Amino acid sequence: VWSLVRRIDQPQRYKPFVSRCIVQGDLEIGSVREVNVKSGLPATTSTERLELLNEEEHILGIRIVGGDHRLR
Numbered sequence: 001v002w003s004l005v006r007r008i009d010q011p012q013r014y015k016p017f018v019s020r021c022i023v024q025g026d027l028e029i030g031s032v033r034e035v036n037v038k039s040g041l042p043a044t045t046s047t048e049r050l051e052l053l054n055e056e057e058h059i060l061g062i063r064i065v066g067g068d069h070r071l072r
Helices: none
Strands: 018-024 032-037 045-054 059-067
Touching: none
Parallel strands: none
Antiparallel strands: 018 032, 032 045, 045 059
């Protein structure tokens, strides 16, 4: 599972509601991704920043910094 989850540039591989993901940066802390959501959900985009990536402990932290949804 970790090999899928740690790929912040490919959330559509384990999140079927994601249609597209574009990452700004080198897949390291501070990288920002713009996620497009498939139609039918109460959102179309989510802008997220990678806050934590610990390979040894298998911990991933993402902060939602924008988008057209009600998530915080």
